[in-house]
Amino acid sequence: MAFDSIENRHARISILVAARNEEQNIERCLQSLNALRFPEGEIEILIGDDNSDDHTALLVHQFCIDKPQFKYHKITSQLAGLKGKANVLAQLAHFATGDYFFYCDADIAVKPGWVAEMLPHFKPNTGVVVGLTRMKKSHFLADLLSMEWLFALTVTRFFSLLKIPITGMGNNMAVSREAYFAIGGYEKIGFSIVEDYALFIAIADSRFDFQMAYKEEVLSISEPVNTFSELLKQRRRWMQGVMQSFWVTKLSLFVSSLIVPLLFLVSLWLPIDPITSVIQYYLLITVISLIAIIMLKQPDLWKAALLFWFYMVSIGPIMLVNYYSPGKTVWKGREY
Structure with a gap:
């Protein structure tokens, strides 16, 4: 189902990206987000710079200079009880104007149809939709890591059909604005080093439903780890x-x-x-x-x-x- 279906064509989308010292990856991520097939006036991309001390800010500013849908936010303050990525995403949520919050990591490249293919999974009571991720093709360890992700996500898909919540995924996940603020956002959830799981479970345990988008069109590509350490x-x-x-x-x-x-x-x-x-x-x-x-x-x-x-x-x-x-x-x- 395309993004211009009757029930979704007026939806406004906010994409939230937390970045800390991502000068090696951030341009790849931004380029993929810029290539999304979605009406320009209905999408915004918010980059929250978690006080990076490399060239992340410079690269983001250079990329966004002629792209008004991209908005850079330097995050230096800390909300009570939060830190790290959870703190950045909590603050970006208050800047966001969209009906749906889409999450991807700074080392992720999304497909052009990512938003359009994820959005139809939001039914009237759906609060969170989980996508798919694999590693960039680079070496055999990356292939094994890709297989690990796809195997785990396939098992997760099976349990989702039984309405058993397993996990969220911060590099490819979307939540409705209504569900996010209904559960109090990250401020109410509190700090977790696995903030994506914490948000997913908080929504799945509330009055909202969850869905999984199990299709190749939403499969994002992550940079793999390259060493055993x-x-x-x-x-x-x-x-x-x-x-x-x-x-x-x-x-x-x-x-x-x-x-x-x-x-x-x-x-x-x-x-x-x-x-x-x-x-x-x-x-x-x-x-x-x-x-x-x-x-x-x-x-x-x-x-x-x-x-x-x-x-x-x-x-x-x-x-x-x-x-x-x-x-x-x-x-x-x-x-x-």
Whole structure:
């Protein structure tokens, strides 16, 4: 359904982008937002600069100089109880004039039809719509990370059909203005290092419905982490979101992370063949992965789909150990 359908053609859209020290990525993001297919007078793009100390501000100003729909906001103050990205997005929400708030990260490139394809998922009582994301094609680790995202989002899609809320995604998500302010916004939610999950759950737990846009047209492209140490830092933050999430999400993490040793352990008491069970588990995960790349038209990931099981059973235990190890979470140069 296109953006000019009867029920959506008069909607005004605000896109909220929080940026901190994103001089390597911000121009790519802005170029993709500038290429969106949507009526110019009905869209605004708000960039909240989280007190960057690199050239982010200069690059944004240079890009936006002849584009009135882009609006730069330097965020130096802090709302009570908020910090980091949640603080930036909370303040941008008060600058926004749209009927719907669309969220993407500064290292994301959206597709031209992103807004037009997400918007029809807002039914009369829908408060939040979650999109899709994969990594930019660059190296095999990026392919495995893409497969990880698409696998998780495919599982999330299944649970969304059962009306079980799993998670939001701050790099590709939209909320209605009505729902955002009805739950009190980030000021009422409070600080969370996984602010996207906190917002999604707050809306899903309220009187509003949630939807998932499971289609290739809304698939955004993220810059991948390039080293294992960067991956560990990223996952330490993500794990905080998982541990705050719905019990299905937490249970699936522990089961997927520990299922191989658990199968061998259980075989000591029950008459099961652990080798056969492991093979069946591999086939299940691989079939879901292949279904995901077929439905979302990502054929370049077929090798990653065949090897994804090995990555998943390896990264799971590593994430658990990393999460429970002493130390602080570092995000955008700040400790939490």
